[in-house]
Amino acid sequence: MRGLSAFSAVILGLLLIATTCASGKRFLSTTPGRRRLAQIQGSIPIAAAIPADACPTPAFITNETTTNAIFDQLTVDEYLSVAQFLVQQSGFIFAGYFSASDAYTYQPDTSDVTENNNTIYNIFLDPPNKAQALTYLAGHGPVPARYAQAIVIRGDRAVPDTMIYKVGPLPISNATVAQQLYRDGEIPWYKRPFGDRGERHAWAPLLHATNVALTPVLLACVGQCIDFNNPQCANNTINQWPEPNWLREAQFPGSRINQWYHWFSPPAGGSSDELFPIPLYFKTNSTDLNPANWFAFDFEHCGQFFNTAEEMAHALETQAMQVCNATIWTSPNYNSLWSDDVPQGPGRPTSNIPGPRLYEPGGKRFQLWQGTSPTSRTFKWMGWEAHVTAEPWRGLQFHNIKYKGERIAYELAWQDQYVFYSGWQTAGQTLTLDATYQIGGSEYPLRPGYDCPETAAYMDVNVMGEWGQMYDYRGAVCFFENDLSTTNWRHFDYDDNDNDEPRVRGIRQYEFVVRTIATVCNYDYLATVSFRLDGEIDVAVRMAGYMQSSYWDDQHNLTANEGPFGLRAQQKLFSNLHDHLGVWKIDLDINGTANSFHKTTAGAATYEQIVGTTPLWADGQPQWPLKYLSDQLIETEAGWKLEFMRPAIFTIANDAVKSPWGNSRSYGIFHGATAPQLLPDSHPVINGSAAWSKWNVAVTLRKESEPFASTDYVDAHGPQNAVTSLTNFMDGDNIVSRDLVAWLSMGILHVPRQEDVPLIANLGSTFQLKPINYFMLLDSLDYIGNNDFQMCAPRQGNTVFNYTYPGPNPATGQYNDPSQTVDTPLFSPPPIPVNTTAELLSG
Incomplete structure (x- = not known):
């Protein structure tokens, strides 16, 4: 993973436009899909544009804001007004933008930024106070005060350090103050953000002399x-x-x-x-x-x-x-x-024929509400409702997740990713804490028809880069309803009437999908969060892109010691073993915030061992083990690694709300395929800034002082002495009937192969949040699917084609009226137009 590309520009004394990643991140020049915010004019489209000859579709976008706006990311005016406030009040240097004639203009001259300056590195939203937010959302209190955090490198002090300030309330007024969140010197000078402007200028003479030698x-x-x-x-x-x-x-x-x-x-x-x-x-x-x-x-x-x-x-x-x-x-x-990633080989038969596509016969079945910031939406679909945004450092975030009017989660938020390599040469010792380079700030424009279906709507990401630049990434988050081409539930049996007809009952499996892709240097992280008809939430993070590698010496055998750490993948290329692990914050509220954490473990033992006695029918017979469950109420903060032979379900429950059968209402946390942390807990990184990777699941008491799993912007250097470490969250708090947070880590161990060249086929891991005794019955039984539809083909003169689902209605088991006929052969539909990228992203 990369820190700087073409850093030699500094040596020439040129304007510092080097990127943090050679993949293109952080260039100030204009590139497709990226514009400086100073250049933006007019409104930002929040959905794919509809071609003029398209069929009518129900309106699904509302420009009105909702009470969820308290979670909106900072607007451009807020970002820059905070910077201006700090410059005027404290004399800090802000080298990104300045205000002139009420217009924000980019100031490229950074020659005055040195290691001895007090420099504003970055500004981002300070999360609202949860208690105040819940009171407001319930209609019982005022709008929570709005604040920003500002990272300031304080080089002009007797003992230089880095400080994070809480600035607010916003908008800026006489009541606005900048409050230190840490003690002086608590974030020491050596832990200042990686590659800050002053450091990059100061490196130039040393690098020049080194490169000449x-x-x-x-x-x-x-x-x-x-x-x-x-x-x-x-x-x-x-x-x-x-x-x-x-x-x-x-x-x-x-x-x-x-x-x-x-x-x-x-x-x-x-x-x-x-x-x-x-x-x-x-x-x-x-x-x-x-x-x-x-x-x-x-x-x-x-x-x-x-x-x-x-x-x-x-x-x-x-x-x-x-x-x-x-x-x-x-x-x-x-x-x-x-x-190169250009097509190679003779091509596959019929691959020139367009593949299957999603189609919405009656238009979109979801709605989107625009926030106060372009980087904010509230969606509604099939009883689901949630606020969506992209936090600059950490990526995709959800707040106030409701299902059928009840809050399931206050927060579901991506926190961090890391890549940790193994190898004999220096490259094999690489550790990249990806939030160092802004996960949300790396969510670049998506490619319609590839990253998301042609039916998707989009959200922009406005973000302040690491050194104050403002960026607008058009269409960086997409929303769409997905047909999984399977069923949510189904069963085959025979009709119990005299005809004894065979029948299949069930409903199609649909989901509402929110997706973004963060390209952090050479790797692409595909984050997809899906909401399903039965109350389940599925979270997946998949990896793609180029893997970092080492040189293979095919002349003198000098790199032979690399052998145990990967494989030779090309003539002079060695692919290093590494893992990708990530962490999500899960703040569930089950019937309120007074929740408890349970671990239900499956095991195998005899009747005597399980319940202390043996059934009469088994008396005197061999006692073979059988499977059983053991429930444990967790009373203090703790964490667990997954055990293959001792599978467990982790649930967040409200033990004061039970079903008639005595079961606590709860939601369960289920891992899909995931890799464990193989390094020991004592490892300086694993016990430090990446402590979240020690456990697959950890639970802590929710505290306003512990909002994030990591703070890589001050922990990329000295990760063993982390400012933020989940290890420090584990301080023995009681967690019975309290407001809880689960921290879930998942990822992959990437064992390299030749097929990873030149690019990696997507691979990754998942977890699910599932209702456990939350409903009285399977909750998708109230979905009555209609599979009969009319299809409008806009490029065929807006012709309407009728489609009738053959056989019994899958939801009811009843047969359709025999008079309903298929006007067009079911398997020979007219071509569906595929909108171009330009059409989808034009505004």
Whole structure:
């Protein structure tokens, strides 16, 4: 995963427009689907545009706001008014935007931002107080006060540090104040946000000197170099960027250390350079308050280590170092087609025929309400209702989730992802805490017809980037109703009348889907949350994109020790073993907030062991074990790893609300396929910033002071001394009949394979929230499906075609009126128009 690409722009003294990820994240230049907010004019469309010749469809979009607006992300005016307030009140530097003539204009000059400045790094919404929010939503109180959080790097202090301020109430007024959320020095200087502007400027002299010294090594290795004053480096396509190095920081607590990578960019461009790792790494130490004292160390080339760049260059000159030669990549005749995602091969028979598509015979069956911010919606579908938004650092968020008028959850929110590699070379020690690079701020425009069906509606994501830039990602979250092509419930039997006719009863399985894709550097995280007819919520996160890799030495066998950590996937490419784990916050409210947590475990034992006696019919017979359930009320905060041979259901219940049969009303948490955390709890990262990965499920008392599972913006460096760690949440609070939060982790262990080149076929993990004794019966029994429909084909003169479902009605088991005929053969429908991307996203 990446920190910076084309960082050499700094060395030239050019305007700093380097990205945090070489995949394209954070470029200030205009790219498809991305515009600076200063350029936005007019309204932002919240749904796919309907072509002029389309069939009529019921209105499904409402521009009125709802009470859920208290959860809306900050508007552009709020973002920038908070920045302006801090600049005016505290003298902080804000290098992203400034206000001129009531218009926000981008200020690209950052030459005055140094490590000695007090600089506003980022601004985002401070979550509303839950008690106040619930009172307001119930109609019994005022609108909760609105606040923002601001991350400020305070370099102009006797003891520099980072501070997070709570700013409000909003809008800005005489009552607005900036309140420190931490003590002075609690977030020490070395833990300031990764790659802040001042640090990037201060790196330039050190990197320039280092790259000049490494010129002969790079020329010998790949035939290119990074010294822009050297004519030999004129055709440079090398990407160089840093990543926090947890290992050295754990060895030397209080240090700020980055490891630097080099990748060759092939003609395909994009992130395909992930497949061309140059076997040259080094580290920089930027702990000292004076950048003149920063230094580079730990130089590595194909498993050969040196203290300095000069020492490595001297070893090359004296032939004391063997060279891993990858100059084949820069040869004009090199065929890099294997790394490109263009169609390859002869093509498949009939693949030129359009595949199946979703179709809405009667128009959309869901409704959307626009929020005060473009990054906010409230949806309603089949009894479900919820507020949806995208938090800049953490991604997709849901609030006030109701089903048939009852609140199921106050909050269901994506919190973080990480990628942790294994390997012999430096690249194999990479840890990427993805929220460092903003998961929500990486939710780029979706591609209609590919990422979401043509029937989808869309929401934009307006976000402040890491250093104050404002971005508008058009159509970055989609909403659609999905037909799963199966049943929610079904059964085959015989009619009990005299005819004894066979029959199949059931209803089709539909779901309402909210989806976004966060492309954090080289990886794409496909987050999909689905709401189903029986009260179930399904959450899935799947991975795609390019995997980070290491160099494979096919000449001197210098990288043979990589063997246990992955596999060789191409001539000079080694794919490293790694895992992707993520965490979600689940704040369920079952008949209110006085809830308890139960763990119901399945096991196997004999009757005697289970209940202390044996049935009369089994007396004197061999006692074979049988399966049973054991329910445990959890009284204090705790966490659990999944056990394959001791499966468990975790439920959040209201034990004061029971059915006539004595069962507590509850919702259960069910994991789908997921990988465990293989590293020990004592690992400095796993016990620190990634403590959420220690357990597959953890439960804590809900506290306003513990809103997030992680704060990677201040924990990318020194993760072993995390500002936010789930370990610290576990402080022994009683959780019986209290307001609870479950923290659920899930993910995959990515065992590499050749088929992961050039791109990974989507893979991932899921979990479900299911009603457990919440309803008296299967709750989807009230859905009466109508499978007869008329289909309007707009490009066939708006012709209406009637379709009648053959056989008995699946919901009632009754046969249709024989007089109802199929006007058009059921399996020969007219073509359904496929709207183009331009039509869908035009406003």
